[in-house]
Amino acid sequence: MASRASYRDRALVIRTYDFGEADRIVVLLTRCHGLVRAVAKGVRKTRSRFGSRIQPFVDLDVQLYPGRNLATITAADTVGYFASRIIEDFERYAAGCAVLETAERLAYAEQGSALFDATSAALADLQRADSHPTLVLDAFILRATEQAGWGVSLFDCANCQAPGPHRAFNAALGGAVCSACRPLGSADVDPETLHVMWLLQHGHPAETEAVAEVHRLTTAHLQWHLEAALKSLRIMEQA
Structure with missing residues (x-):
């Protein structure tokens, strides 16, 4: 089976919760793909590349890789900060x-x-x-x-x-x-x-x-x- 292609979209962080030792599950409202549940791997580590950006009241430009149950966030850039x-x-x-x-x-x-x-x-x-x-x-x-x-x-x-x-x-x-x-x-x-x-x-x-x-x-x-x-x-x- 061919793997599904990753995609980029604008997204608002709706809510998050911790998963495992360093990951975080993120519920995103995206502009073009509706509601997406994704995992942000390693974001709770102090050296995470984008951990501080993935929080409610932040408008993101995210790169998502589709998975069977959860997408994976591979990149996240801040577009707007409403907090x-x-x-x-x-x-x-x-x-x-x-x-x-x-x-x-x-x-x-x-x-x-x-x-x-x-x-x-x-x-x-x-x-x-x-x-x-x-x-x-x-x-x-x-x-x-x-x-x-x-x-x-x-x-x-x-x-x-x-x-x-x-x-x-x-x-x-x-x-x-x-x-x-x-x-x-x-x-x-x-x-x-x-x-x-x-x-x-x-x-x-x-x-x-x-x-x-x-x-x-x-x-x-x-x-x-x-x-x-x-x-x-x-x-x-x-x-």
């Missing part, structure tokens, strides 16, 4: 971890380069001193889920498409719902909150005093589709 400011602030760090975990979960929807680009943009936004970490995360979730085909309706009724604005939100039905379609358990919501979410979803700047409500509705939408809670979101609650 500054993020790792110095707990709220930004928690939001950054949630961005990476969300990206990992959404990668199974095979979004190609769009998810990589959206994740990189969110990490860059978290570095900005004037950005609100929670709103950066929520904007990322709203845009990334829309790219994955799970877009949330924030003006028209998600059930009957009656034009809004509406005053209720139901994650199971897909977002805003009118008074006629509203099922039990729907959340009461200020239409202005839904407008802020629409702005975030479409890449527009938004400021609001209802950050907590925007985040609550956005994460409810995400977790409904993922059918599971994210560990990093529980960390954010401690911020």
